[in-house]
Amino acid sequence: MAGKLCLIDTDILIYILKRKEPAYQQSREYLGEHKKFTISCLSYYECLRGYRAVEATKRLEVFREFLAITEVLYLDEAILEKAGEIYGFLKRKGLLTGEFDILIGATALVHDLTLVTNNEKHFMRIQEHFPLKITNWANV
Numbered sequence: 001m002a003g004k005l006c007l008i009d010t011d012i013l014i015y016i017l018k019r020k021e022p023a024y025q026q027s028r029e030y031l032g033e034h035k036k037f038t039i040s041c042l043s044y045y046e047c048l049r050g051y052r053a054v055e056a057t058k059r060l061e062v063f064r065e066f067l068a069i070t071e072v073l074y075l076d077e078a079i080l081e082k083a084g085e086i087y088g089f090l091k092r093k094g095l096l097t098g099e100f101d102i103l104i105g106a107t108a109l110v111h112d113l114t115l116v117t118n119n120e121k122h123f124m125r126i127q128e129h130f131p132l133k134i135t136n137w138a139n140v
Contacts (some may be wrong), residue, residue, distance in 0.1 A: 004135075006030065006071070007108045009117035010043040012137050017047075017062050023118075026137035037070040039106045041098050044072050073107050082106035086126055095125045105132050 015023035031037065051060040083106035090096050105126040108115040117123060119140040126132050
Protein backbone atom coordinates (compact mmCIF):
# COMPACT_ATOMS: atom_id res chain seq x y z
CA MET A 1 0.00 0.00 0.00
CA ALA A 2 3.03 2.26 0.37
CA GLY A 3 2.67 5.47 -1.56
CA LYS A 4 -0.65 4.66 -3.25
CA LEU A 5 -3.13 7.46 -2.73
CA CYS A 6 -6.67 6.10 -2.73
CA LEU A 7 -10.28 7.11 -3.24
CA ILE A 8 -12.50 5.20 -0.83
CA ASP A 9 -15.74 3.93 -2.39
CA THR A 10 -18.95 3.94 -0.36
CA ASP A 11 -19.00 0.23 0.42
CA ILE A 12 -15.48 0.26 1.90
CA LEU A 13 -16.27 3.50 3.70
CA ILE A 14 -19.17 1.77 5.44
CA TYR A 15 -16.93 -1.16 6.37
CA ILE A 16 -14.44 1.29 7.90
CA LEU A 17 -17.15 3.09 9.86
CA LYS A 18 -18.45 -0.26 11.17
CA ARG A 19 -14.86 -1.37 11.92
CA LYS A 20 -15.34 -4.44 9.75
CA GLU A 21 -12.13 -6.38 9.14
CA PRO A 22 -9.94 -6.52 7.13
CA ALA A 23 -11.00 -3.15 5.68
CA TYR A 24 -10.76 -1.41 9.04
CA GLN A 25 -7.16 -2.54 9.63
CA GLN A 26 -6.21 -1.56 6.07
CA SER A 27 -7.73 1.87 6.66
CA ARG A 28 -5.73 2.31 9.87
CA GLU A 29 -2.50 1.46 8.04
CA TYR A 30 -3.42 3.82 5.20
CA LEU A 31 -4.27 6.63 7.61
CA GLY A 32 -0.98 6.12 9.45
CA GLU A 33 0.88 6.64 6.18
CA HIS A 34 -1.22 9.31 4.48
CA LYS A 35 -2.83 11.13 7.46
CA LYS A 36 -6.20 11.52 5.72
CA PHE A 37 -8.76 9.68 3.62
CA THR A 38 -10.25 10.80 0.33
CA ILE A 39 -13.85 10.19 -0.77
CA SER A 40 -16.09 11.42 -3.54
CA CYS A 41 -18.94 13.80 -2.78
CA LEU A 42 -21.15 10.98 -4.08
CA SER A 43 -20.02 8.68 -1.26
CA TYR A 44 -20.63 11.55 1.14
CA TYR A 45 -24.19 11.83 -0.22
CA GLU A 46 -24.80 8.06 -0.17
CA CYS A 47 -23.84 7.85 3.51
CA LEU A 48 -25.89 10.90 4.48
CA ARG A 49 -29.01 9.74 2.69
CA GLY A 50 -28.71 6.21 4.06
CA TYR A 51 -28.21 7.24 7.67
CA ARG A 52 -30.95 9.87 7.52
CA ALA A 53 -33.41 7.50 5.84
CA VAL A 54 -33.25 5.13 8.82
CA GLU A 55 -32.60 7.86 11.40
CA ALA A 56 -29.26 6.30 12.37
CA THR A 57 -28.07 9.24 14.45
CA LYS A 58 -25.16 7.40 16.07
CA ARG A 59 -23.87 6.21 12.69
CA LEU A 60 -24.28 9.73 11.32
CA GLU A 61 -22.24 11.03 14.25
CA VAL A 62 -19.46 8.49 13.55
CA PHE A 63 -19.55 9.49 9.86
CA ARG A 64 -19.20 13.18 10.76
CA GLU A 65 -16.17 12.34 12.93
CA PHE A 66 -14.68 10.45 9.97
CA LEU A 67 -15.13 13.55 7.80
CA ALA A 68 -12.75 15.46 10.07
CA ILE A 69 -9.88 13.34 8.68
CA THR A 70 -11.22 13.14 5.13
CA GLU A 71 -10.87 15.16 1.97
CA VAL A 72 -14.08 15.22 -0.06
CA LEU A 73 -13.60 15.57 -3.81
CA TYR A 74 -16.45 17.43 -5.47
CA LEU A 75 -17.51 17.07 -9.08
CA ASP A 76 -15.78 19.61 -11.27
CA GLU A 77 -15.40 20.22 -14.99
CA ALA A 78 -12.52 17.74 -15.42
CA ILE A 79 -14.43 14.95 -13.65
CA LEU A 80 -17.61 15.65 -15.62
CA GLU A 81 -15.66 15.65 -18.91
CA LYS A 82 -14.01 12.32 -18.04
CA ALA A 83 -17.35 10.84 -16.91
CA GLY A 84 -18.94 11.95 -20.17
CA GLU A 85 -16.10 10.29 -22.10
CA ILE A 86 -16.52 7.06 -20.11
CA TYR A 87 -20.31 7.10 -20.48
CA GLY A 88 -20.13 7.73 -24.23
CA PHE A 89 -17.62 4.95 -24.77
CA LEU A 90 -19.48 2.40 -22.63
CA LYS A 91 -22.86 3.30 -24.16
CA ARG A 92 -21.54 2.83 -27.71
CA LYS A 93 -20.18 -0.59 -26.68
CA GLY A 94 -23.42 -1.59 -24.90
CA LEU A 95 -21.53 -1.85 -21.60
CA LEU A 96 -23.09 0.85 -19.42
CA THR A 97 -22.76 0.68 -15.66
CA GLY A 98 -24.31 2.83 -12.91
CA GLU A 99 -24.11 6.62 -13.09
CA PHE A 100 -22.51 6.97 -9.64
CA ASP A 101 -19.94 4.31 -10.58
CA ILE A 102 -19.01 6.26 -13.71
CA LEU A 103 -18.68 9.50 -11.73
CA ILE A 104 -16.66 7.88 -8.93
CA GLY A 105 -14.45 6.10 -11.47
CA ALA A 106 -13.91 9.40 -13.31
CA THR A 107 -12.99 11.08 -10.02
CA ALA A 108 -10.33 8.44 -9.34
CA LEU A 109 -8.98 8.75 -12.89
CA VAL A 110 -8.82 12.56 -12.89
CA HIS A 111 -7.07 12.67 -9.52
CA ASP A 112 -4.84 9.64 -10.31
CA LEU A 113 -6.12 7.75 -7.27
CA THR A 114 -6.50 4.02 -6.75
CA LEU A 115 -10.16 3.22 -6.16
CA VAL A 116 -10.74 1.12 -3.03
CA THR A 117 -13.95 -0.86 -3.49
CA ASN A 118 -15.53 -4.21 -2.75
CA ASN A 119 -17.75 -3.71 -5.81
CA GLU A 120 -15.06 -4.55 -8.31
CA LYS A 121 -17.64 -5.82 -10.81
CA HIS A 122 -19.24 -2.36 -10.91
CA PHE A 123 -15.99 -0.82 -12.11
CA MET A 124 -14.61 -3.61 -14.34
CA ARG A 125 -16.17 -2.18 -17.49
CA ILE A 126 -14.45 1.12 -16.85
CA GLN A 127 -11.16 -0.54 -15.90
CA GLU A 128 -11.13 -2.66 -19.07
CA HIS A 129 -11.08 0.48 -21.25
CA PHE A 130 -9.55 3.20 -19.06
CA PRO A 131 -6.49 3.17 -16.75
CA LEU A 132 -8.55 2.87 -13.55
CA LYS A 133 -6.59 1.29 -10.70
CA ILE A 134 -8.65 -0.75 -8.24
CA THR A 135 -7.89 -2.44 -4.94
CA ASN A 136 -10.15 -4.18 -2.45
CA TRP A 137 -9.52 -3.77 1.29
CA ALA A 138 -12.29 -6.25 2.09
CA ASN A 139 -10.36 -9.06 0.37
CA VAL A 140 -6.80 -8.59 1.60
